[in-house]
Amino acid sequence: MLGAIALGVMMLCTTYDVVARAAFERPLHGVVDITEIMVLGVALLGLPEVCLRDEQIRVDILDGLVPAGVLVALKLIGAIATIAFMTVLLLNVAQPMVDAYRFGDIKADTGFPVYLLYMLIFFSLLAAALMTLASLVRLLRSNTEVRL
Amino acid sequence: MSPLLVGTMGIAALVLLILVRIPVAVALGLVGFVGYAAIEGWPRAGLMIGGVPIEFASMYTMSVVPLFTLMGAVAARSGLSADLFRASRILFRGARSSLSVASIFASALFGAVCGSSVATALTMSKVSIPEMMRAGYPPQLAAGAVAAGGTLGILIPPSLILMIYAIIAQQSVAKLFAAALIPGLILTALYILTAIAYHRVLTGATPERRADDKEPLLPALLKTWHVIALFGLTLGGIYFGWFTPTEAAAIGAFGAIGLSAALNRSSFTESVGCFLDTVRLVSSLVFIVIASAIFSYFIVQTGISNHLADSVKAIGLGPLGIIIAVCVLYIVMGAFLEGIGMLLITVPITLPLVLSFGYDPIWFGVLLVILIEIGLIHPPMGMNLFAINAVTKDITIFDIYKGSAPFLIAPLVLIALMIAYPEIVLWLPSQIK
Numbered sequence: 001m002l003g004a005i006a007l008g009v010m011m012l013c014t015t016y017d018v019v020a021r022a023a024f025e026r027p028l029h030g031v032v033d034i035t036e037i038m039v040l041g042v043a044l045l046g047l048p049e050v051c052l053r054d055e056q057i058r059v060d061i062l063d064g065l066v067p068a069g070v071l072v073a074l075k076l077i078g079a080i081a082t083i084a085f086m087t088v089l090l091l092n093v094a095q096p097m098v099d100a101y102r103f104g105d106i107k108a109d110t111g112f113p114v115y116l117l118y119m120l121i122f123f124s125l126l127a128a129a130l131m132t133l134a135s136l137v138r139l140l141r142s143n144t145e146v147r148l
Numbered sequence: 149m150s151p152l153l154v155g156t157m158g159i160a161a162l163v164l165l166i167l168v169r170i171p172v173a174v175a176l177g178l179v180g181f182v183g184y185a186a187i188e189g190w191p192r193a194g195l196m197i198g199g200v201p202i203e204f205a206s207m208y209t210m211s212v213v214p215l216f217t218l219m220g221a222v223a224a225r226s227g228l229s230a231d232l233f234r235a236s237r238i239l240f241r242g243a244r245s246s247l248s249v250a251s252i253f254a255s256a257l258f259g260a261v262c263g264s265s266v267a268t269a270l271t272m273s274k275v276s277i278p279e280m281m282r283a284g285y286p287p288q289l290a291a292g293a294v295a296a297g298g299t300l301g302i303l304i305p306p307s308l309i310l311m312i313y314a315i316i317a318q319q320s321v322a323k324l325f326a327a328a329l330i331p332g333l334i335l336t337a338l339y340i341l342t343a344i345a346y347h348r349v350l351t352g353a354t355p356e357r358r359a360d361d362k363e364p365l366l367p368a369l370l371k372t373w374h375v376i377a378l379f380g381l382t383l384g385g386i387y388f389g390w391f392t393p394t395e396a397a398a399i400g401a402f403g404a405i406g407l408s409a410a411l412n413r414s415s416f417t418e419s420v421g422c423f424l425d426t427v428r429l430v431s432s433l434v435f436i437v438i439a440s441a442i443f444s445y446f447i448v449q450t451g452i453s454n455h456l457a458d459s460v461k462a463i464g465l466g467p468l469g470i471i472i473a474v475c476v477l478y479i480v481m482g483a484f485l486e487g488i489g490m491l492l493i494t495v496p497i498t499l500p501l502v503l504s505f506g507y508d509p510i511w512f513g514v515l516l517v518i519l520i521e522i523g524l525i526h527p528p529m530g531m532n533l534f535a536i537n538a539v540t541k542d543i544t545i546f547d548i549y550k551g552s553a554p555f556l557i558a559p560l561v562l563i564a565l566m567i568a569y570p571e572i573v574l575w576l577p578s579q580i581k
Contacts, residue, residue, distance in 0.1 A: 001424070003424075003427035003431065004423035004424050004426075004427050007214055007218060007426060007427060010214070010215070010398070011215060011218070011398045011401050011402055012402070014211075014215075014394060014395055014397075014398030014399075015398045015399055015402045017395070018391060018395050018398070035208055036206045036207070036208055038211075039205070039206060039207070039208075039210050039211040040202070040205050040206040042426075042427055042430055042431070043214075043430060043431055043434035043435075044201075044205060044431065044434070045427070045431070046427035046428045046430065046431030046432075047431045047432075047435055049428055049431075050428055050432045050435070055432055056171035056172070056173060056174070056432055057171065057172050057173070057432060057486055057488065057489050058166075058169055058170070058171045058172060059166050059169070059172070059485055059486065059489070060169060061167070062167065062168070062169060063169075074168055074169040077168065077169075077170070078169050078170050078174070081165070081170045081171075081174050081175075081178060082170075082171060084178065085173075085174045085178050085181075085439075088177075088178075088181055088197065089177070089197060089198075089201065091194075092194045092195075092197045092198035093198050093201060094198075095198055096198045096199060096202070114202075117202055117206060121201045121202060121205070125201075
């Protein structure tokens with residue numbers, strides 16, 4: 001829902017900027033910064049839900065060719081690889097986030113602190129990794145129940 | 149270990165990981181990170197990967213993707229496709245195979261507000277296939293026409309694939325949109341000719357059963373004013389230099405929501421649903437773009453593209469030979485890989501290769517979209533075919549496969565025309581203000 005709000009803000013601010021610039025010659029100050037911040041929100045705030053719903057783009061040509069047990073194993077490996085990649089990203093985003101805070105980096109027009117954008121990335125990735133872990137646990141449980 | 153060997157091993161590992169069902173983004177990101185570290189060391193790989201998410205996910209150019217996607221989602225949910233099909237049906241009512249022609253024409257118009265091929269095929273199959281079946285059309289023609297028409301959604305601007313290509317190839321969105329317009333119109337005409345010829349082959353001289361349709365043409369055409377207005381405002385605005393692509397996308401999305409509300413086509417809850425669907429789609433796309441950027445940095449370090457270009461030149465393959473080889477590669481891959489994934493995996497390697505032979509990156513972007521279109525309608529992985537199968541249960545997947553086969557000729561003819569006359573693609577972008 002937060003991502004949808006970011007999308008709405010981006011659409012309204014850009015539309016207002018165009019109309020205000022054309023009609024009153026008074027463009028919205030910092031519209032490029034606002035758009036860049038909001039597009040980051042749209043891009044990353046939806047990621048945890050994508051991971052929870054297991055909606056990532058993948059090639060599933062083996063699905064109909066391998067036994068059910070192998071397919072479950074491949075799904076588990078996919079989830080573990082996703083968590084591993086998220087963890088690598090998380091570990092390496094942390095340092096630039098600290099640096100941006102320490103050096104007081106800001107966006108040029110609005111003065112918005114850049115470390116907050118890194119925080120948004122960090123916590124979205126963390127939530128996405130946790131959601132992948134949740135779907136992994138769900139997969140393990142459902143597989144155990146089927147066996148019982 | 150030489151960077152070239154690391155690169156070769158990396159590509160092999162990527163293919164293997166993708167085939168064993170690892171998400172495309174994760175496979176690209178992990179291979180890119182480990183490969184980069186093998187060449188430059190772990191500290192530098194850490195610096196590279198730490199900077200990529202903010203660099204790409206907060207890119208101003210990226211904002212066109214969610215905004216145009218939102219415009220398409222609203223257009224699809226508010227039933228614009230039904231208006232377009234009704235008007236097209238009346239426009240072509242005297243023609244042979246009129247309903248399949250109308251379906252293709254309406255898909256082309258719908259593609260002007262919706263940048264997704266599968267969304268175009270899905271919405272159009274709901275409105276046009278039942279009518280074609282009622283009129284006694286062979287099921288394979290009905291399915292084939294809708295599947296082929298659906299591919300126009302990603303060629304006629306705004307196109308999701310072109311937006312993604314613009315970001316990873318660092319090209320102008322406006323020029324790519326302009327470049328795709330004329331090929332989009334030519335492909336529409338070629339699909340229409342195919343539909344007419346296919347109808348004749350399947351039904352012989354049997355006269356077409358026609359509904360007693362006396363509705364006058366002009367009022368039906370006027371009912372599509374909203375689509376024309378949206379397309380004119382967004383693409384016209386970009387072409388004439390009134391707006392940047394991001395501004396045009398915002399106005400298009402705002403206009404689509406406003407029109408949908410004014411015409412009482414969707415409720416507040418449905419509009420919110422469009423926003424949520426868009427966010428989920430964009431999140432998964434941007435994640436894959438981030439991973440593709442990591443993979444691209446790795447590929448650049450390996451120098452594999454330069455080596456590939458040198459090798460290809462050494463065996464005497466000229467510009468025509470290389471473009472035919474690239475086309476064959478994409479058509480084969482399109483049988484197994486999803487379009488955006490295929491684009492993101494391959495462009496870091498194929499773009500420098502074709503550029504080294506003197507091809508224009510805008511021209512190559514349009515060629516890639518057409519090659520991806522072929523993948524959308526050829527078995528076994530054609531996404532449009534599956535979309536139609538999901539909507540129309542009374543047509544078997546084998547009939548859909550059979551029906552789409554004749555329509556594969558049209559994009560191949562278009563590619564031949566583009567190679568012979570590159571100005572088909574490059575003239576309009578050169579006119580942009």
